[in-house]
Amino acid sequence: MPFTRRHVDDLETLKAVAHPLRVVLLGALRAHGPATASELARRTGESSGSTSYHLRQLERYGFVRDDDEQPSGRERRWRAVHDVTTIRDTLPGAEPLLEVLRERQVLALREGLATLGDLDPRPDGLGMSDLRLELDDADLGALRDELVAVVERYAERRGSRAVVVHLALTPAVEDP
Numbered sequence: 001m002p003f004t005r006r007h008v009d010d011l012e013t014l015k016a017v018a019h020p021l022r023v024v025l026l027g028a029l030r031a032h033g034p035a036t037a038s039e040l041a042r043r044t045g046e047s048s049g050s051t052s053y054h055l056r057q058l059e060r061y062g063f064v065r066d067d068d069e070q071p072s073g074r075e076r077r078w079r080a081v082h083d084v085t086t087i088r089d090t091l092p093g094a095e096p097l098l099e100v101l102r103e104r105q106v107l108a109l110r111e112g113l114a115t116l117g118d119l120d121p122r123p124d125g126l127g128m129s130d131l132r133l134e135l136d137d138a139d140l141g142a143l144r145d146e147l148v149a150v151v152e153r154y155a156e157r158r159g160s161r162a163v164v165v166h167l168a169l170t171p172a173v174e175d176p
Helices: 011-017 020-032 037-044 048-060 095-116 137-154
Strands: 005-008 064-066 077-080 084-087
Touching (some): 011 020, 011 095, 020 064
Parallel strands (some): 005 084
Antiparallel strands (some): 064 077
8 A cells, every 4th residue: 555645845844844853753653653742742752842832833734633533632642644755855945954854864774773783583684785776867766666666565564573664865975
């Protein structure tokens, strides 16, 4: 089943989602499912007032909404509206905001890689590699779309191990 997507193509919406805490909150809702501001505050080490404010900002821009199930009349349960956010990274003025998002992805990748050595036994499928290709723009877009399609085929499976697939197609940097 394909991921549901939110395409961001304006600077105001990008500003709303690129706040460091909002990135974390949205990621937590996507990874762990619906939660209250208090639950997210405990998970992130922030105050519930802060998480509540940032959730309302994410709601204002259509990234989160009230969960269908509200077990308590005292606290709102929030849920992510989409599985994936894609950003048009050619927006004028977007670079500082994109850097916030890149830093979060790099941190998540570092944290994930750091845990590999702690796994005993380590599943054969975990790890990383870098593959150098020389592609034109059309092939680059096709490759990205095919890789996303492969990941989407696995999205509905529920196994014993949660993993994150980091997909980063970057320019090759030549070794000295």
